Amino acid sequence: MIMEISAEGVRSGDERIIARVISQVENQRQQVFPLLKELYRSTELAYLVGITGPPGSGKSTLVEKLVLSWTAEEEKVAVIAIDPSSEFSGGALLGDRIRMGKISTEKNVFIRSMATRGYLGGLNPAIFDTVVVLSAAGYQKVVIETVGGGQNEIDIVRLADTTLVVTVPEAGDEIQTFKAGLMEAGDIFVLNKADQPTASRMELILKQMLEMNDSENHSSDNSNWEVPIVKTVGTEGEGIEELRRAVMQHRDFLSRSRKERYNHSRVIRNHVVHLMEEFLRNHYIDPLLESSAFQEILAGISARKTDPYTAVEQLLKSFNKEQGKHEN
Amino acid sequence: MSQDNIKVLIAKPGLDGHDRGAKVIARGLKEAGMEVVYTGLRQTPEQIVKAAVQEDVDVIGLSILSGAHGELFPVIMDKLTESGRNDVLVLAGGTIPDDDHQKLKDIGIREIFKPGTSIAKIVDFIRQEMDE
Numbered sequence: 001m002i003m004e005i006s007a008e009g010v011r012s013g014d015e016r017i018i019a020r021v022i023s024q025v026e027n028q029r030q031q032v033f034p035l036l037k038e039l040y041r042s043t044e045l046a047y048l049v050g051i052t053g054p055p056g057s058g059k060s061t062l063v064e065k066l067v068l069s070w071t072a073e074e075e076k077v078a079v080i081a082i083d084p085s086s087e088f089s090g091g092a093l094l095g096d097r098i099r100m101g102k103i104s105t106e107k108n109v110f111i112r113s114m115a116t117r118g119y120l121g122g123l124n125p126a127i128f129d130t131v132v133v134l135s136a137a138g139y140q141k142v143v144i145e146t147v148g149g150g151q152n153e154i155d156i157v158r159l160a161d162t163t164l165v166v167t168v169p170e171a172g173d174e175i176q177t178f179k180a181g182l183m184e185a186g187d188i189f190v191l192n193k194a195d196q197p198t199a200s201r202m203e204l205i206l207k208q209m210l211e212m213n214d215s216e217n218h219s220s221d222n223s224n225w226e227v228p229i230v231k232t233v234g235t236e237g238e239g240i241e242e243l244r245r246a247v248m249q250h251r252d253f254l255s256r257s258r259k260e261r262y263n264h265s266r267v268i269r270n271h272v273v274h275l276m277e278e279f280l281r282n283h284y285i286d287p288l289l290e291s292s293a294f295q296e297i298l299a300g301i302s303a304r305k306t307d308p309y310t311a312v313e314q315l316l317k318s319f320n321k322e323q324g325k326h327e328n
Numbered sequence: 329m330s331q332d333n334i335k336v337l338i339a340k341p342g343l344d345g346h347d348r349g350a351k352v353i354a355r356g357l358k359e360a361g362m363e364v365v366y367t368g369l370r371q372t373p374e375q376i377v378k379a380a381v382q383e384d385v386d387v388i389g390l391s392i393l394s395g396a397h398g399e400l401f402p403v404i405m406d407k408l409t410e411s412g413r414n415d416v417l418v419l420a421g422g423t424i425p426d427d428d429h430q431k432l433k434d435i436g437i438r439e440i441f442k443p444g445t446s447i448a449k450i451v452d453f454i455r456q457e458m459d460e
């Protein structure tokens with residue numbers, strides 16, 4: 001099947017083309033940059049909703065119900081569901097579709113599962129590039145689901161305009177881990193599985209934590225936004241209307257306080273940094289690691305003929321020279 | 329490494345509730361380094377084909393132990409052609425009587441794996457087909 005991969009093709013909304021371009025974004029990054037350049041300049045980014053929380057807390061179930069509430073209003077919505085790659089095999093089990101059956105054949109919904117692919121020091125830059133592609137294809141909202149716990153999640157939160165942090169009554173001690181950053185990052189807390197008997201106790205704990213957090217961080221991004229706690233039963237669709245409204249209110253808050261623009265410039269800054277890291281790794285660090293010159297340097301360091309500090313200074317000097325060549 | 333990522337959809341069509349085999353295969357392929365999308369039980373042909381298109385998978389693996397392969401598989405293959413993705417490698421497994429294998433191969437299902445097949449054999453088969 002030969003498909004014309006062009007900016008026009010992406011904008012036409014043809015799912016096969018969108019899907020193929022996302023694969024290129026993941027696998028043949030260099031080849032797809034010309035297309036991304038064109039798409040970015042002519043595209044307004046979709047509204048990004050991040051959803052994170054512990055494994056099995058009901059994120060996908062909530063995404064299904066929220067997306068249904070948006071498509072009922074004729075919105076086009078895309079979902080990027082991210083699961084971790086195995087450190088050992090590099091493979092991944094992407095199982096979020098299991099709970100998204102009701103939106104999986106909706107004509108205005110596009111779901112894509114992605115593996116993290118073990119990016120060191122942050123988010124796989126392919127995720128933001130995928131957001132660009134989906135925005136160009138006409139999706140007005142993009143939901144990004146990630147499992148809570150690691151650095152990736154904090155990075156996702158930095159990417160999103162509105163971040164939902166999902167927790168469950170049985171989280172108990174686990175809730176403490178939120179303090180490590182998610183607590184500050186959540187714009188809306190969702191207490192899912194509110195059908196469980198310990199839900200009201202958990203609600204109390206959450207409230208106290210949010211209040212404490214509030215008094216500690218007067219100058220945070222959220223200084224004027226009171227983080228709501230929304231109780232839901234994802235499986236029954238209970239509380240979804242409240243959640244939908246909370247997202248809308250946060251969006252209004254952002255545009256009123258111009259923080260939307262602030263968020264976008266922060267997102268773009270992060271992405272530029274990610275792309276530069278990727279470029280340096282691909283064009284400089286990785287080839288260097290494979291070179292025999294590098295092996296010699298390592299041997300020299302081992303034998304104390306040189307030292308790591310001098311070696312790095314010299315490597316950076318030759319790197320600068322090469323950069324100079326590119327500029328001429 | 330990323331260039332070698334094979335993406336597979338494991339799907340359970342129809343009302344069949346036997347998901348042990350599908351899960352074993354999904355996990356095994358993950359451990360072999362593949363990216364596996366698992367859609368869960370009770371998938372309609374529409375859901376399966378839509379997922380294959382949106383996820384841009386290289387391989388679709390259908391797992392069926394209900395005996396309904398004769399009705400469901402042709403519908404899936406037709407929809408796959410309609411959506412322009414008949415280039416994808418389609419495999420099947422579960423309790424499919426030997427007598428039915430040729431019929432299924434005739435509609436484009438490349439190989440059928442019977443109960444007791446080792447994961448290693450399935451992994452090798454997929455890798456070989458992807459190399460071509």
Ligand code: B12
Binds near residue numbers: 344346352422443
């Ligand atoms: C365990 C089992 C159950 C469990 C299922 C638990 C579960 N969550 O999976 C329970 C008890 C729930 C169950 C219920 C029923 N079962 Co039952 N069950 C079995 C049994 C004994 C083993 C199946 C199994 O898990 N095997 C282990 C896994 C690992 O093997 P596998 O699925 O075959 O997968 C291997 C290969 O086939 C292949 N493979 C499978 N899928 C795929 C996919 C791909 C892409 C690839 C490459 C390979 C591949 O690789 C795997 C590894 O080798 C079989 C008998 C049998 N010998 O198969 C009957 C069997 C499947 N069941 C049968 C029946 C009739 C039923 C019931 C209708 C019984 C009833 N009257 O209530 C119900 C229906 C349930 C439902 N909703 O669909 C019949 C089906 C007959 C048919 N095909 O026409 C069988 C064949 C028994 C028989 N001989 O009559 N069952």
Ligand SMILES: Nc1nc2c(ncn2[C@@H]2O[C@H](COP(=O)(O)OP(=O)(O)OP(=O)(O)O)[C@@H](O)[C@H]2O)c(=O)[nH]1
Binds near residue numbers: 054059060147195
């Ligand atoms: N009792 C109860 N169960 C729920 C609720 N919401 C979701 N579940 C169940 O919780 C389980 C996990 O739901 P998912 O939506 O897959 O959770 P998830 O957070 O996306 O899971 P991962 O992506 O694997 O981290 C499923 O069995 C759901 O049916 C709820 O409100 N109450």
Ligand SMILES: [Mg+2]
Binds near residue numbers: 059061095096145
């Ligand atoms: Mg999920």
